Amino acid sequence: MKAKKITLCGLLTALAIVLSLVERLFPLDAVVPVPGAKLGLANVVTLFALTRLTPRDAFVVVLCRVSISSLLMGSVTSFLFSLLGGLLALAVMCALLHVEGRFCSLLGVSVAGAAAHNIGQVIAAVVWMQTGAVVAYLPLLLALSVPLGLVTGLTCAIVLQHMKKIEFGA
Amino acid sequence: MRSRIKWGDLVIIAAVLLLAAGVAAALALGQGGGQLYAEVWREDTLVERVQLTGETDRTIDLDGHNVIVLAGRTARMQSADCRDQVCVRTGTLTRAGQAAVCLPNRVVLKLVGDTGEIDAIVS
Numbered sequence: 001m002k003a004k005k006i007t008l009c010g011l012l013t014a015l016a017i018v019l020s021l022v023e024r025l026f027p028l029d030a031v032v033p034v035p036g037a038k039l040g041l042a043n044v045v046t047l048f049a050l051t052r053l054t055p056r057d058a059f060v061v062v063l064c065r066v067s068i069s070s071l072l073m074g075s076v077t078s079f080l081f082s083l084l085g086g087l088l089a090l091a092v093m094c095a096l097l098h099v100e101g102r103f104c105s106l107l108g109v110s111v112a113g114a115a116a117h118n119i120g121q122v123i124a125a126v127v128w129m130q131t132g133a134v135v136a137y138l139p140l141l142l143a144l145s146v147p148l149g150l151v152t153g154l155t156c157a158i159v160l161q162h163m164k165k166i167e168f169g170a
Numbered sequence: 171m172r173s174r175i176k177w178g179d180l181v182i183i184a185a186v187l188l189l190a191a192g193v194a195a196a197l198a199l200g201q202g203g204g205q206l207y208a209e210v211w212r213e214d215t216l217v218e219r220v221q222l223t224g225e226t227d228r229t230i231d232l233d234g235h236n237v238i239v240l241a242g243r244t245a246r247m248q249s250a251d252c253r254d255q256v257c258v259r260t261g262t263l264t265r266a267g268q269a270a271v272c273l274p275n276r277v278v279l280k281l282v283g284d285t286g287e288i289d290a291i292v293s
């Protein structure tokens with residue numbers, strides 16, 4: 001069981017890193033001139049880890065993903081932005097998952113996570129660049145987090161649905 | 171499926187959009203008090219005072235001795251013929267109170283806000 005869990009963590013980390021790479025195809029920096037700003041596609045992995053594993057495992061996956069993807073292609077700033085964004089998204093989604101099913105669905109959890117991810121990035125940018133000017137991009141990033149969160153939430157729900165079938169069959 | 175929309179989802183989406191609108195509104199309101207000016211001083215006299223907006227795009231050439239570039243809400247000493255190049259290495263100024271000083275040429279480029287408060291605190 002422990003080996004299975006570690007394998008799943010590793011797989012999820014790998015998937016999250018691939019998503020971080022894919023994300024670089026969308027030059028968000030062109031719209032939001034904050035070096036290292038990300039859409040937050042990798043949050044779908046965090047959400048999945050939270051639903052299938054424990055919050056602690058999800059935390060480890062976020063930490064590994066941020067460290068490795070920053071080593072692969074990032075800078076200190078992108079590490080900082082991703083870390084704060086990733087952890088804030090994790091915390092918010094973890095809290096909302098407790099009321100998921102009654103209050104909201106995975107979609108709501110995911111939208112809130114995406115919004116938290118962007119708020120985290122902007123906070124990191126304010127601290128790092130020592131200027132409140134970057135807050136100007138927060139409205140746009142928050143608005144973007146709604147469609148993005150819906151897509152990642154739906155993706156996660158579909159994957160979970162398929163996994164339920166597989167486990168039922170096996 | 172766990173993606174069946176519940177009322178809470180709409181509350182969350184509305185909250186995110188409201189937050190976006192709120193931040194945008196607060197920024198728009200705060201803009202009036204956030205004017206930024208670039209001042210160019212030469213031998214203790216003010217030679218230029220330019221308001222910096224998002225669209226600012228100007229180059230000020232002080233007889234070839236110092237070249238100052240104003241871009242958006244930032245300013246920098248692009249080049250200088252001084253020996254130490256301290257002013258050039260100061261880099262880009264983005265906030266009121268910051269300054270690039272060229273001692274050899276006695277040129278000062280500084281950013282000031284609406285009020286002289288930040289200057290007062292600094293000095």
Ligand SMILES: [Zn+2]
Pocket residue numbers: 250252253254255256257258271272273274275
């Ligand atoms: Zn100089």
